[in-house]
Amino acid sequence: MTQPDPEDRHDSHSAASTVADDLARLILGEMTPGTSLPSEADLATRYDVSRLTIREAVKMLEGRGLLEIARGRKALVRAPDGSAFADFLTSVIRYDAKGLFDLIEVRLSLEVQSATLAARHSTRAGVAAIESALQGMREAADGAIDLPTDAVELRFHSFDVGFHEAIALASGNRVLGYLFEAMAQPLREGFYISRRGHERRGHTIQDTIDAHQRILDCIKDGNGRAAADAMRFHLKDTERDIRAALSGRPLRTE
Amino acid sequence: MTQPDPEDRHDSHSAASTVADDLARLILGEMTPGTSLPSEADLATRYDVSRLTIREAVKMLEGRGLLEIARGRKALVRAPDGSAFADFLTSVIRYDAKGLFDLIEVRLSLEVQSATLAARHSTRAGVAAIESALQGMREAADGAIDLPTDAVELRFHSFDVGFHEAIALASGNRVLGYLFEAMAQPLREGFYISRRGHERRGHTIQDTIDAHQRILDCIKDGNGRAAADAMRFHLKDTERDIRAALSGRPLRTE
DNA sequence: TCCTCCGAGATATCAGATACCTTTTAGTAA
DNA sequence: TTACTAAAAGGTATCTGATATCTCGGAGGA
Numbered sequence: 001m002t003q004p005d006p007e008d009r010h011d012s013h014s015a016a017s018t019v020a021d022d023l024a025r026l027i028l029g030e031m032t033p034g035t036s037l038p039s040e041a042d043l044a045t046r047y048d049v050s051r052l053t054i055r056e057a058v059k060m061l062e063g064r065g066l067l068e069i070a071r072g073r074k075a076l077v078r079a080p081d082g083s084a085f086a087d088f089l090t091s092v093i094r095y096d097a098k099g100l101f102d103l104i105e106v107r108l109s110l111e112v113q114s115a116t117l118a119a120r121h122s123t124r125a126g127v128a129a130i131e132s133a134l135q136g137m138r139e140a141a142d143g144a145i146d147l148p149t150d151a152v153e154l155r156f157h158s159f160d161v162g163f164h165e166a167i168a169l170a171s172g173n174r175v176l177g178y179l180f181e182a183m184a185q186p187l188r189e190g191f192y193i194s195r196r197g198h199e200r201r202g203h204t205i206q207d208t209i210d211a212h213q214r215i216l217d218c219i220k221d222g223n224g225r226a227a228a229d230a231m232r233f234h235l236k237d238t239e240r241d242i243r244a245a246l247s248g249r250p251l252r253t254e
Numbered sequence: 255m256t257q258p259d260p261e262d263r264h265d266s267h268s269a270a271s272t273v274a275d276d277l278a279r280l281i282l283g284e285m286t287p288g289t290s291l292p293s294e295a296d297l298a299t300r301y302d303v304s305r306l307t308i309r310e311a312v313k314m315l316e317g318r319g320l321l322e323i324a325r326g327r328k329a330l331v332r333a334p335d336g337s338a339f340a341d342f343l344t345s346v347i348r349y350d351a352k353g354l355f356d357l358i359e360v361r362l363s364l365e366v367q368s369a370t371l372a373a374r375h376s377t378r379a380g381v382a383a384i385e386s387a388l389q390g391m392r393e394a395a396d397g398a399i400d401l402p403t404d405a406v407e408l409r410f411h412s413f414d415v416g417f418h419e420a421i422a423l424a425s426g427n428r429v430l431g432y433l434f435e436a437m438a439q440p441l442r443e444g445f446y447i448s449r450r451g452h453e454r455r456g457h458t459i460q461d462t463i464d465a466h467q468r469i470l471d472c473i474k475d476g477n478g479r480a481a482a483d484a485m486r487f488h489l490k491d492t493e494r495d496i497r498a499a500l501s502g503r504p505l506r507t508e
Numbered sequence: 509t510c511c512t513c514c515g516a517g518a519t520a521t522c523a524g525a526t527a528c529c530t531t532t533t534a535g536t537a538a
Numbered sequence: 539t540t541a542c543t544a545a546a547a548g549g550t551a552t553c554t555g556a557t558a559t560c561t562c563g564g565a566g567g568a
Contacts (some may be wrong), residue, residue: 009442013518014325014519014520014521014523016313016520016521017425020317024341027345027347028341028344028345028348037566038289039548039549039550040550041549042471046547048509049522050521050522050523051522051523052306052520052521052522053520053522054525054552055310055551056309056310056313056520056521057269057313059311059313059314059317060314060316060317061317062314062317063274063313063314063315063316063317064317064318064341064342065342066341066345067517069529069550070529070530070550071268071529071549071550072528072531072548072549072551073529073530073531073549073550074529074548074549075550080342080345080346081342085320085342085436086475087278087282088318088334088336088339088432089306089429090282090321090430091281091282091320092334092429092432094282094283098428099428099429102267102427102428102429102430103429103503105367105427105429106364106367106372106427106429106430106433109363109364109367110360110363110364113359113363117359121335136563140554141509165538172354173355173359173360174346174356175343175346175353175356175357175359175360176360177481178342178346179433182339184306228547231359250294256533268550268551268552269552270551270552292516293517293519295517295518295519303552303553304552304553304554305553305554306551306552306553307551307553308517308550308556309520310551310552323519324519324561325518325519325520325558325559325560325561326517326518326519326520326559326560326561326562327518327519327562328518328519330518338552408541464555
């Protein structure tokens with residue numbers, strides 16, 4: 001059934017796709033980020049196709065996140081980041097109402113692992129970054145206890161995301177960092193909405209800060225298991241917030 | 255619809271990127287897989303750019319995995335799959351020796367979760383798919399107990415991957431399935447190599463089959479925790495196999 | 509009714525030009 | 539000699555127009 005089908009991405013019988021795949025192999029195989037590709041005219045003579053075909057191939061690779069193209073400069077090989085995955089995950093969420101919660105479920109697993117790893121072997125700088133994000137949340141909240149405006153909420157939320165991202169980075173596992181980055185964008189809206197459910201369930205901003213503080217304390221203690229538990233508890237609670245917010249009114253009528 | 259903004263032309267981004275982003279928003283927002291895009295000529299008049307610009311935009315979206323393009327037919331909106339992420343993960347592995355083990359670490363976490371979820375709520379069809387893959391492993395092994403040829407090993411390995419993929423699918427969480435698919439390709443080589451380390455450590459193919467059987471049994475019992483433990487044990491063991499294989503001789507000289 | 513063939517429509521690719529941006533170089537003035 | 543500036547060189551962005559080839563639906567014949 002699921003036979004290894006190495007070439008199912010593109011039916012390589014178009015010239016542009018063939019060139020693109022060949023360049024991709026080259027880029028992934030033996031070029032480091034920052035290196036520049038030969039010029040379009042050069043590649044055109046090399047592959048014996050027109051410049052247009054080269055352009056299309058290069059545009060495909062730009063779409064795949066492998067190249068960075070700017071006018072007047074040669075194409076640069078790009079360092080990997082999660083953005084290539086982000087709009088894919090967005091589509092998962094949109095096509096399927098259950099997709100949002102599938103994604104949250106996966107994120108929980110990855111963040112719990114991040115917290116565990118961060119507790120076990122994070123550097124002083126890693127912990128400092130997490131602390132700084134939490135401090136930012138505090139300051140954003142201090143200006144908004146009575147009447148949180150949208151701008152303040154946005155600011156608070158942004159530090160909240162930064163807190164979780166700092167933990168993913170502090171895990172020392174780069175793949176976790178990339179995956180977090182890729183998931184953060186599609187989930188941003190959902191987690192922003194969660195604040196509404198948070199209030200509806202009778203919780204305050206201070207509760208949120210306390211939950212984050214507990215996670216940070218466990219990481220500073222180097223207690224991986226406790227950090228995992230604290231993170232799991234916090235995310236489960238956030239998930240309940242989102243469900244509460246969504247039960248009130250539907251997500252994204254647009 | 256989509257009346258062209260006059261200042262689009264002098265945006266910091268290129269016209270092709272602008273069109274691509276707009277189309278991406280459209281596709282992700284309100285088009286279902288299988289729907290076809292308007293023809294290139296149609297889009298060209300709509301956005302008031304040349305057909306070439308449309309082609310480049312469409313090629314970018316093909317690279318992002320959002321469209322499927324064939325000659326003579328309109329571009330089709332594509333259902334999401336993990337392939338958009340695969341070459342990104344490949345680059346992570348290549349750029350960094352630690353990347354391979356980072357990826358294995360993440361995979362462990364995701365597969366343990368898959369096993370848990372599969373045990374909790376898999377369908378009869380889902381279990382049947384897992385069983386079928388295991389049966390395939392058995393048959394491949396039966397023909398290769400004494401002298402496993404490369405072809406037989408490849409066959410066995412292919413069913414092995416199929417087993418894990420079936421579990422990811424049986425979890426009912428589609429994001430897990432996509433992530434597994436995206437990770438499978440870059441990891442395929444590593445796990446193929448693991449068989450060498452497996453033998454070096456004095457284990458047999460039967461041991462591998464037994465380990466998979468234990469995972470399957472737990473899933474059939476509906477025991478999520480036991481399935482997670484069995485999966486974790488198996489993957490930790492496989493990781494040791496890979497390390498043993500790599501310590502013998504370096505990976506991929508190419 | 510079913511099959512075959514053809515034309516309309518769609519993409520694939522080519523060639524040649526122009527516009528504009530970036531980097532480098534050469535020249536000029538301090 | 540140094541610093542600043544302007545032009546040239548090399549690159550990408552985009553357009554126009556044309557040809558080749560593929561897909562699909564409909565007309566027409568068996």
